[in-house]
Amino acid sequence: MFKKDKNLNYTKVNDLVSLSLTVLKIFLILLVIVGTYLLIVLIKEVHILPFILTILSLLSPLFIGVVIAWLFDPFVTYLHKKGIKRVFGAAISYALFLGIITLVLTALVPLLSEQVNDFVTTTLPNLFISIRNFFDNFFDNLNNIENFDALALKNEIFIKLEEITTNLTSSLPELLVNFITTLFSGIGVFGIGLIIGFYLLLDFDKNTDTLFSLVPKRYREETKRCLNAVNRPLKRFVNGALIDCSVIFVVTTIGFSIIGLKAPLLFAIFCAITNVIPYAGPYIGGAPAVLVGLTQSPAIGIAVLIFIVVVQAIEGNLLQPFIMSKTTKLNPVTIILGLLIFGYFFGILGMILSTPIIGAIKELVNFFDEKYGFLNFEKKD
Numbered sequence: 001m002f003k004k005d006k007n008l009n010y011t012k013v014n015d016l017v018s019l020s021l022t023v024l025k026i027f028l029i030l031l032v033i034v035g036t037y038l039l040i041v042l043i044k045e046v047h048i049l050p051f052i053l054t055i056l057s058l059l060s061p062l063f064i065g066v067v068i069a070w071l072f073d074p075f076v077t078y079l080h081k082k083g084i085k086r087v088f089g090a091a092i093s094y095a096l097f098l099g100i101i102t103l104v105l106t107a108l109v110p111l112l113s114e115q116v117n118d119f120v121t122t123t124l125p126n127l128f129i130s131i132r133n134f135f136d137n138f139f140d141n142l143n144n145i146e147n148f149d150a151l152a153l154k155n156e157i158f159i160k161l162e163e164i165t166t167n168l169t170s171s172l173p174e175l176l177v178n179f180i181t182t183l184f185s186g187i188g189v190f191g192i193g194l195i196i197g198f199y200l201l202l203d204f205d206k207n208t209d210t211l212f213s214l215v216p217k218r219y220r221e222e223t224k225r226c227l228n229a230v231n232r233p234l235k236r237f238v239n240g241a242l243i244d245c246s247v248i249f250v251v252t253t254i255g256f257s258i259i260g261l262k263a264p265l266l267f268a269i270f271c272a273i274t275n276v277i278p279y280a281g282p283y284i285g286g287a288p289a290v291l292v293g294l295t296q297s298p299a300i301g302i303a304v305l306i307f308i309v310v311v312q313a314i315e316g317n318l319l320q321p322f323i324m325s326k327t328t329k330l331n332p333v334t335i336i337l338g339l340l341i342f343g344y345f346f347g348i349l350g351m352i353l354s355t356p357i358i359g360a361i362k363e364l365v366n367f368f369d370e371k372y373g374f375l376n377f378e379k380k381d
Helices: 010-045 048-058 060-081 085-139 150-203 204-212 217-259 265-275 281-296 298-326 332-372
Strands: none
Touching: 010 085, 010 281, 048 060, 060 085, 060 150, 060 204, 060 217, 085 204, 085 281, 204 217, 217 265, 217 298, 217 332, 265 332, 281 298
16 A cells, blocks of 8 residues: 655645646647537538538528527517517517518618619729729839839739729629529518518427427436527627627718718618628728728728727727627637638638627537536636
8 A cells, every 4th residue: 555645745736637627628629629620621521511501591481580589589478478468479579670670771772772873883983993093103103113114014904904894894784683683582581581480489488398399308408408508698699799780880870971981871781791790890891981982082081991990999899898798708819710710611601600609619518517527617716
């Protein structure tokens, strides 16, 4: 038998164990990241992704209905507790939702259509003229350089610009037809999703109980707890993102209009949509507005740039952190890595969905860690 070593430094042993656990956590996190990356690559290489996307496209009305029922259920449940039947609560929810959409479309579509037409017929050609004049002046200043044929390079660039303008003009009708076709197709899918969502909303609790009945009884309660753990932050994230985008839309519309930017409503909508993308989104949305502002005049371009920087500084340091702190509680580095990975494989849509998906994965990991204690993330010193 071994005798107890009285000289053993228990503090160092505890520090060593703590360090080992930290290294293990980092290793497991890296393993999850690498495993996710390899899974995505595998799906892409064996061409499973197109098949999955096709299935998801066919089932998109069902997903839309589930999301609508998921979002409206708290309000319908609240009305039901006040004595209003769920069918009437669902009808009230839909009436309010469709009424708001109708009011917004009635107010914005004519104005937006006018601004888009002005942008395509006036602003866009002026933009190409401004770019051409910039290159013209730039290469005129290079004519004095010896052994450098500035004229040939300028002519080559101008030929490319003319090709871009010609291609854009010739393809514009086709793009317009495709956009209208896609728009009406999307409206049809959304309409079917609304119908499905209404029927799901009538018996939302029963439908969820039916799904849970497919889970073995011994795991049913744990499954409910797990899904509830994911459900709460996701719902808060969606609600917060909608509020955030609405604030950005209103503020940028007012600001762009006061500055005198052409098609302020169009650029405000673009800024609001891209604002869903953390960190990179505001700059993606603001760049076209600044570019068009510079074609109008340097003063307008600089004013738009300053305005966007100020708005995003306030939104990024006050509104968005508040929303994130109440929802995903993700480290900024994790969010940026998620944006890079999801953006690489799935484009803009992947960047938009990366944060809520990673947040849901984090909640799942925390749930199982709390249950089994294999990582001790929640353990306090």
